[in-house]
Amino acid sequence: MPQSRREWRIMKRKQQAGFTLLETMVSLFVLLAISAIVMNGMNQMMMTQGTIANRTEMHTSVRGATELLEQEIGQAGRIALPPRPAGAVGPWLMLTPIVVVANAPVTVAGVQFSPELTTLFAGEQLLVDTGFNQETITISNPVGGTWTAGPFYNSHGGIGVTVPISAPGAFSDGVLLPPVSTANTLKLFGDINGDGNMLYIEYTCVQGTAAAPGFLYRNQIAFNAAAKTWGAPPLPASTALLTNLGTNPGGTPCFTYQVQTSGPYTFITDVAVTLTELTQNADPQTHIKQSETKALLNVSPRNVFDAYLLARQGYTNRVQPMPPSVLNLSQ
Structure with missing residues (x-):
């Protein structure tokens, strides 16, 4: 067999011989080190996210x-009167007419307001009427849906005439x-x-x-x-x-x-x-x-x-x- 052919066969066997044990161990060590670094980083990210x-x-x-x-x-x-019932229009009303004679202020018992208005309380101050007759009164002594109210310095309403009310100020x-x-x-x-x-x-x-x-x-x-x-x-x-x-x-x-x-x-x-x-x-x-x-x-x-x-x-x-x-x- 020619010398060149024998050398070619020897080289061919060396190419197919694979890694040595030392090379394999080094490769595994590098792989494990990289994997450990990656896993540690992922674990730190999970903890930080938590x-x-x-x-x-x-x-x-x-x-x-x-x-x-x-x-x-x-x-x-904040003080407020409640919303009117469904279907009702206009403001809450004082239904009782008030007559002041000769500028003498009066406090009147039995004053009625809109019957659906159930949140009034003793001591509350109400603003009644509009324009020049508008004034602030205090209500007290609720009896059977009526109140003692006053002092009134102006006349308000009349037969068949009602006046609006509101609650001014704050608590x-x-x-x-x-x-x-x-x-x-x-x-x-x-x-x-x-x-x-x-x-x-x-x-x-x-x-x-x-x-x-x-x-x-x-x-x-x-x-x-x-x-x-x-x-x-x-x-x-x-x-x-x-x-x-x-x-x-x-x-x-x-x-x-x-x-x-x-x-x-x-x-x-x-x-x-x-x-x-x-x-x-x-x-x-x-x-x-x-x-x-x-x-x-x-x-x-x-x-x-x-x-x-x-x-x-x-x-x-x-x-x-x-x-x-x-x-x-x-x-």
Whole structure:
């Protein structure tokens, strides 16, 4: 066999011999190292994503609760008469004619208003009539659907003639004063939703720990209801706005109040809200629950503040008193 052919066969056998054991081990080591790096990176990404998801859920829930608090505190103290019944047209009316003789003011018993108007309360101030005869009166002593009203300085209506009424101003106690409202319980009332239906609302803050999370409850009822439908915490889960409250730093209360006075009136013109929210699940990297403290330091009940400004200017007939039913509900 020629020399060249023998050499070709030897080279052919070497090409088909494969890797040596050492080459195989080095290749496997490199492959395993790369796989470990990739898997570790993926694991870190999963843990980071878990942390982000935890915090996102926490921020979303506490943001929703604080936005609701801002809106309802801002609306507190707004007074309104309810919407007219379906099919009714025109404003609410005073049906009883009033006659004032020789400019001598009178207070009249047995004054009737629209019979469907069932939300009037003792001490409420009403604006009656229009034009030059328009004036503000106070109603009291409800008896069988009638009221004692006055003082009237002008004559109003007549036989078959009625005059419109409205409720001016705002409540001085739209956010109820301490000690009725406390560091952990915020009580407010008024036309909160701007639909003419006045409500009484309580926020109850129960601070907790990572092992035993607390709650932020919200309950509401019509302002003229006979009694509340809830008691002391723990309350039904359906009334909880937040279910993972922690403890505020430094023992900070959930609610603090700025109080102003003008003459015989006292107003809450600012409410500060501090809430510490915990994540639903433990952080996948630290294995503890994360926390975030949300502080709203300047939430002003604008209707109460308007009443405060009116009182300072001497317009006390625009400062509405607390309805007796709200006083009863707040106890």
